[in-house]
Amino acid sequence: GVTPKIAPSMLSSDFANLASEAHRMLNYGADWLHMDIMDGHFVSNLTMGAPVIESLRKHTKAYLDCHLMVTNPLDYVEPFGKAGASGFTFHIETSKDNWKELIENIKSLGMRPGVAIKPGTSVEAVYPLVEAETPVEMVLVMTVEPGFGGQKFMPETMDKVRILRKKYPALDIEVDGGLGPSTIDMAALAGANCIVAGSSVFGAPEPAQVISLLRNSVEK
Numbered sequence: 001g002v003t004p005k006i007a008p009s010m011l012s013s014d015f016a017n018l019a020s021e022a023h024r025m026l027n028y029g030a031d032w033l034h035m036d037i038m039d040g041h042f043v044s045n046l047t048m049g050a051p052v053i054e055s056l057r058k059h060t061k062a063y064l065d066c067h068l069m070v071t072n073p074l075d076y077v078e079p080f081g082k083a084g085a086s087g088f089t090f091h092i093e094t095s096k097d098n099w100k101e102l103i104e105n106i107k108s109l110g111m112r113p114g115v116a117i118k119p120g121t122s123v124e125a126v127y128p129l130v131e132a133e134t135p136v137e138m139v140l141v142m143t144v145e146p147g148f149g150g151q152k153f154m155p156e157t158m159d160k161v162r163i164l165r166k167k168y169p170a171l172d173i174e175v176d177g178g179l180g181p182s183t184i185d186m187a188a189l190a191g192a193n194c195i196v197a198g199s200s201v202f203g204a205p206e207p208a209q210v211i212s213l214l215r216n217s218v219e220k
Ligand code: DX5
Pocket: 009, 011, 012, 034, 036, 067, 144, 145, 146, 147, 148, 149, 150, 151, 176, 177, 178, 179, 196, 197, 198, 199, 200
């Protein structure tokens, strides 16, 4: 469905206090917690793996929206399923040959499958995954080059969101990178409903106000 999901990116949180940071965001009105998994290979940054998800899961029942910026996502499906991940979003750039197997495995471990596309990847690449017998349930359109928080939103990526929304009225479409009060209207108007926001939420004096502003933009 196209209800708004506001997903603070825990990449911008204090990793040494991850559970309290998660509780803080949920109290501020977050729907999901976005977990950026980077392997130092698909992207140059290195963040967290399944053990961190397993530890956080012991402190919250929240939806853990895991975004896997890794070269071999299939290797991560079972560990993430067992750790308690809720959503498992892999990149099509790493998965052209095995996305069917990936989706099946993700679902069999009780997670919700999603596919992500980098700014340079064309939107047609995900059509077969959305239309498959066992489809992905979300498309993540990257609005920055994956790898780091705090980058500038790329408005040219909105064409992909518009095309997806027109073609798939009920699909969850997530945007990730550079989203905040000054860019949310572009994403919401294009048709995105799942909004990842790291630095704009964690850097705000009143994160709850930013979260409600993001939600209101998607709803209007
Ligand atoms: C970037 C990550 C994003 C990042 C967003 O590779 O996928 O989730 O944390 O951070 P901001 O909102 O600061 O651009």
